[in-house]
Amino acid sequence: MKNLEPLLEEKAKSIGITSTIPVEVLFAAGRVPVDLNNIFITSPQAAAWVEEAEEEGFPRTLCSWIKGIYAALKHRPEIQTVIAVTQGDCSNTQALTEILVHQGIKVIHFNYPYNRDPALFKKNLEELMGHFGVSWSKVDRIRKRISPVRKKLALLDRETWKGNRVHGWENHLFLVNSSDFKGDLGLYEEELTQFLDALADRAKIPETVRLGYIGIPPIHSGFYGFIEQLGGRVVFNEIQRQFSLPGFGNNLIQQYLDYTYPYDIFGRIKDIGQAVEERKLDGLIHYTQTFCFRQVQDLLIRKQLSVPILTLEGDKPRPIDNRTRFRLEAFIDVLRK
Numbered sequence: 488m489k490n491l492e493p494l495l496e497e498k499a500k501s502i503g504i505t506s507t508i509p510v511e512v513l514f515a516a517g518r519v520p521v522d523l524n525n526i527f528i529t530s531p532q533a534a535a536w537v538e539e540a541e542e543e544g545f546p547r548t549l550c551s552w553i554k555g556i557y558a559a560l561k562h563r564p565e566i567q568t569v570i571a572v573t574q575g576d577c578s579n580t581q582a583l584t585e586i587l588v589h590q591g592i593k594v595i596h597f598n599y600p601y602n603r604d605p606a607l608f609k610k611n612l613e614e615l616m617g618h619f620g621v622s623w624s625k626v627d628r629i630r631k632r633i634s635p636v637r638k639k640l641a642l643l644d645r646e647t648w649k650g651n652r653v654h655g656w657e658n659h660l661f662l663v664n665s666s667d668f669k670g671d672l673g674l675y676e677e678e679l680t681q682f683l684d685a686l687a688d689r690a691k692i693p694e695t696v697r698l699g700y701i702g703i704p705p706i707h708s709g710f711y712g713f714i715e716q717l718g719g720r721v722v723f724n725e726i727q728r729q730f731s732l733p734g735f736g737n738n739l740i741q742q743y744l745d746y747t748y749p750y751d752i753f754g755r756i757k758d759i760g761q762a763v764e765e766r767k768l769d770g771l772i773h774y775t776q777t778f779c780f781r782q783v784q785d786l787l788i789r790k791q792l793s794v795p796i797l798t799l800e801g802d803k804p805r806p807i808d809n810r811t812r813f814r815l816e817a818f819i820d821v822l823r824k
């Protein structure tokens with residue numbers, strides 16, 4: 488029994504997160520952040536996990552990400568504490584947390600104030616720090632440790648749209664994983680550094696139809712590769728880029744106030760508009776998730792941005808279907824002319 492103790496202690500370090508939170512707090516506390524969305528979507532069984540949740544009673548008319556997060560926790564029983572973002576993400580997450588509490592999982596709520604109030608954000612952040620017993624000095628030390636990694640991610644992003652040496656899916660993968668740095672900051676940084684070093688030997692990707700991908704990350708697979716087969720390339724991944732906190736800010740609070748995802752749509756539209764100009768985007772693909780409230784925001788995005796937009800909808804984890812393929816083909820054809 489004694490030999491098991493270090494193992495159990497190690498496992499207790501894992502903290503599930505339902506969305507991007509100030510991970511600096513978890514690293515400062517010596518905990519391991521685990522983005523449950525990434526566990527779900529990278530599982531070869533992701534589609535079966537959604538069905539498992541439905542068999543347990545989750546409605547078919549509920550966003551698959553919620554069911555995926557639920558199932559991810561079932562398959563990773565060592566994760567017994569979850570930080571849930573219930574303001575700045577969605578109310579479905581709130582209902583999910585009630586089920587998790589009922590099942591004995593410890594849930595810590597973290598809220599992004601909708602009005603971006605710095606004082607309220609600070610209060611919420613300090614509450615989170617209190618849960619993990621970490622001081623500002625410890626958190627600031629970790630912020631300084633993570634800062635060069637965030638700068639390298641900005642470099643990778645620049646090499647995507649300006650250097651034209653990075654594929655859309657590579658950009659997506661590095662940025663989407665910056666929500667938890669795959670739980671191991673050192674290893675993640677090593678992978679990123681090696682990737683950036685190898686870019687010097689890469690030829691530029693021939694000029695193509697330049698696309699921006701906006702909205703939450705896709706639940707479909709094969710998306711980026713198919714676009715490149717058609718002669719297009721995603722050179723802007725909106726939300727994934729936001730996960731890397733590209734605003735840098737002068738301090739931790741500002742950094743998370745500049746993060747556009749959890750606040751109103753207008754900050755996102757401004758960020759997307761800047762990318763359209765700077766990255767010379769020919770068009771945008773707006774991915775929306777079936778049964779997600781964010782689908783409504785498509786209306787405002789279309790009203791406020793004057794670039795061609797293709798809106799796609801995804802339901803369950805699976806390869807992109809024929810209808811989506813056909814629509815992407817037609818969209819890229821039109822943009823090429």
Ligand code: SF4
Nearest residue numbers: 550552576577776779
């Ligand atoms: S996709 Fe929409 S409904 Fe689903 S978890 Fe994310 S915010 Fe909530």
